[in-house]
Amino acid sequence: MKHSPNSPILLNSSLHVDEARKAITNLVSELQQESSLLNDPADIETVSLDHAINRVLAQDLLSPIDVPAADNSAMDGYAFDGKCLSQAGSEVTLNIVGTALAGKPFEGKIGQGECLKIMTGALMPADCDTVIPQEFTTSASAESICFPSNQLKAGENRRLRGEDLQKDKAAISAGRLLRPSDLGLAASLGTSHLQVRRKLRVAILSSGDELRSLGQPLDPGSIYDSNRYSLNGMLSRLNIDIIDCGIVRDNPDSLKDAFIAAASKADVLISSGGVSVGEADFTKQIMQELGDVGFWKIAMRPGRPMAFGTLKPVPGKSPARKTLFFGLPGNPVAVMVTFYQFVRSALLQLGGVTQADLPLVQAISENAIRKKPGRTEFQRAILGRNVDGKPSVRITGSQGAGILRSMSEANCFVILRHDQGNVAPGELVDIALFEGLL
Structure with a gap:
């Protein structure tokens, strides 16, 4: 069932977790379409491989070569023409005429009844299409080998040119959150730089008169602000540019000014605290003034009060784009649960990652x-x-x-x-x- 961001159904009832996730996914998609966030040429950067980990690939990486570049051996063993298998009786005997190593191909010819000692990755001679692993031979010397004719079929244990990847085909698709294996694959193709989307800019703040910064003395009833440190750590795992807006007091004017300042320079604002129904919780009121509230309550524990929506573009912000907003609970555990269950996947989606869900x-x-x-x-x-x-x-x-x-x-x-x-x-x-x- 589709609801508009300000639907009374979303605002006045507790959504199921799955409904909340769907609402977030839909609104993020709308925001991307409206603002072309991270899809403009200005939002694409070129980075070297050693700076590309956890970045989002902006364009398909096309392979400039076939992989492998030529037929080669998949095993340490002996290469020969597989036609001899159909001509042989119960056992095949072949004379060894040379050796091929990875990077040092054999330059001679392989005739009928002959074979070549070959190492894994070594180029296959044009006269050979089959490799018998050395452990499958019944006898072997410096001059010859023997093995049962039914031990393998013609063509086995040979890696064909372009078998893994063909030239001009996508080696890595756009939208991939680049992992170490992706960087290794790019390097194996001779690629030193990649086109990636710029990092998301995410502003974080904590609200509450009871909060104190580290190093300050604790008054009666006050506590240290831990939520910004948890959020900073979780966002750092996503390789995001973090804008720390500090602690904001329980004052509607202060909170409103902080929201506007954050929205002027961030793609996403994440606040913690101020989203319950207490007398000093002003986030919902300010959200309705500055933007659209998607939903306010989720049927979950912990983390039931969680705000989600968008802030309108701030005058002078260039380009003029809405800011995605998450108002997380004030309880430290609830902050981490709601971030993990909702915010993380939304940030990846907004950043252009095609597969943001986590397996269970x-x-x-x-x-x-x-x-x-x-x-x-x-x-x-x-x-x-x-x-x-x-x-x-x-x-x-x-x-x-x-x-x-x-x-x-x-x-x-x-x-x-x-x-x-x-x-x-x-x-x-x-x-x-x-x-x-x-």
């Missing part, structure tokens, strides 16, 4: 977990193995939204679905791993 795996629950249907829960847990060597997971204890230590101890989330009830020990549960993400 399953493990055996070691605990009995209490759960009422009607909301999605994300429980902090530790993944390990049971006595049978199978993946198993145990909850880290108290799951309160303010217990940040439980996130530090955990290495995964156990995800309990909207309609799911209690979990008994021994049941399979879905988990999402932290490693490389948080």
Whole structure:
């Protein structure tokens, strides 16, 4: 069911997690189409391979060569003409007439009843199309080899020219979040630079009169602001340009000024705190003044109050583009859960990544977990193995939204679905791993 960003259904009810994800995906797509964000030529950069890790490829990388560039051996063994297999009886005997090494091809001819000792990656002579691995021979000397004729078929163990990649075909498709293996592939093609999308600019701020910066004394009732450090760390994993806007007090004018300042220089604004229904929570009011609110509440734990929408272009901002907005809860654990479940994939999508979703795996629950249907829960847990060597997971204890230590101890989330009830020990549960993400 499609809703407009300001639909009363979205604003006044708690969305299922899947509905919230769909609403975010749709709005990000609309924003990309409206503003051509990261699709303009000005948003494309050329970087060297040693600076391309975790960047988003802007254009298909076309291979300038066939890979492999010529037929070569897939094995250490002996190369010969496979026609002799159909002509032979129960055993084949071939005379060795030379050796081919990787980078040092054999220049002579291979006649009938002859073979060539060949190493993996060495060029196949024109007279040969088959390689018998050396361990498959029944006898071998410096002069000859023997092997059963039914040991292999003609053409086996040969890598054909262009088998992996043909010239002028896409080696890496646009939209790939570049990994170490991609950089290695580009280098193997002789490519030293890649066209990538510029980094997203993301502004972060924390709101609350109770918050103090590190180094300041704590007054009664005040706490240190940890959320900006968690957000900074999670965003750094995505190779994003971060704009730290600091702490903003619970004052509508101050918060409004901070939103406008952030929107003037960022593609995305992420705030934490100020999104519940308390008397000093002004984010929703300011969002309605400065932009559009997509939704406000999600049927999940932790993280139910989470704002999402856009801020209108700020006068003087060039180019004039809307700013994507995420208003995350103030509780430290809820900040990390909502970022991991919603913000991360939205940032990747906005940055041009074609595959932003994360795979889930399953493990055996070691605990009995209490759960009422009607909301999605994300429980902090530790993944390990049971006595049978199978993946198993145990909850880290108290799951309160303010217990940040439980996130530090955990290495995964156990995800309990909207309609799911209690979990008994021994049941399979879905988990999402932290490693490389948080």
